Amino acid sequence: MGARRPEKHLLNALNAIRRPDSAVDIYIDDMEMNRLIRIGIPKDLALSVMELLETTKTAFAGLIGTSVRTFDRLAAEDRLKEYMGDKVVHLAALLIHGTRVFGDRRLFLKWLKEPNDALAGQTPLDLVSTQAGIASVDNLVGQIEWGELT
Numbered sequence: 001m002g003a004r005r006p007e008k009h010l011l012n013a014l015n016a017i018r019r020p021d022s023a024v025d026i027y028i029d030d031m032e033m034n035r036l037i038r039i040g041i042p043k044d045l046a047l048s049v050m051e052l053l054e055t056t057k058t059a060f061a062g063l064i065g066t067s068v069r070t071f072d073r074l075a076a077e078d079r080l081k082e083y084m085g086d087k088v089v090h091l092a093a094l095l096i097h098g099t100r101v102f103g104d105r106r107l108f109l110k111w112l113k114e115p116n117d118a119l120a121g122q123t124p125l126d127l128v129s130t131q132a133g134i135a136s137v138d139n140l141v142g143q144i145e146w147g148e149l150t
Contacts, residue, residue, distance in 0.1 A: 007036055007045055010089070013096050014048050018105075033093060037086045040079025046088045047076070052095055054109055063129050064088055090134045097138060101145045116140070118149060 009032065050060040061068045064080075064087040074080070080088065098108035112125045118140055119127065127133030143149040 007041065010036060010092055011045060011048070014045075014052060014092060018052065033089045037082055037089050040082070041085035041088050042076070043071075043074045043078050043080060044076040045092075046071075046080060046084070049088050049092050049095065052105065053091065063091065065129070086131070087129075087134075090131065091128060094128065094134055094138050094141070097145075098141050101141050112137075118143075 046060075046064070050057065053060065055063070057071065058068050061071045064071075064084045066084055079085070095105070095108070098112070099105045102108040102111060112128075113123055115121045115123055119136070124137040124140065127137055140149065
């Protein structure tokens with residue numbers, strides 16, 4: 001039996017949100033996220049998140065706290081340092097949550113890029129380069145989910 005990729009559950013969730021007609025019923029719990037961050041996220045998973053965010057490599061490197069040069073030096077199977085993996089996993093969880101709430105990844109991405117009154121006119125994407133910002137945006141998505149915001 002081959003070695004199981006610990007990030008398989010997260011990869012399955014990301015693959016699910018690629019398809020516009022799929023319902024996203026996958027949840028990533030905090031303990032699983034913590035475990036993945038500690039063992040290291042493979043660069044290929046980070047590239048999947050970058051692709052799903054529909055962002056440039058330069059912008060994505062900035063979001064995860066590294067330079068494009070450092071990111072490019074990693075081979076696809078290399079595992080990211082913990083600080084980068086932490087951001088990737090939380091961005092992936094935000095993408096999954098947002099897609100589930102908005103019903104479509106592209107609608108969620110559109111929302112991420114629009115100025116938001118609840119964020120003092122900033123776009124949600126402006127905030128996701130920090131853990132606190134990701135948490136704030138995820139909380140906003142949760143408020144939308146529960147009908148507290150529109």
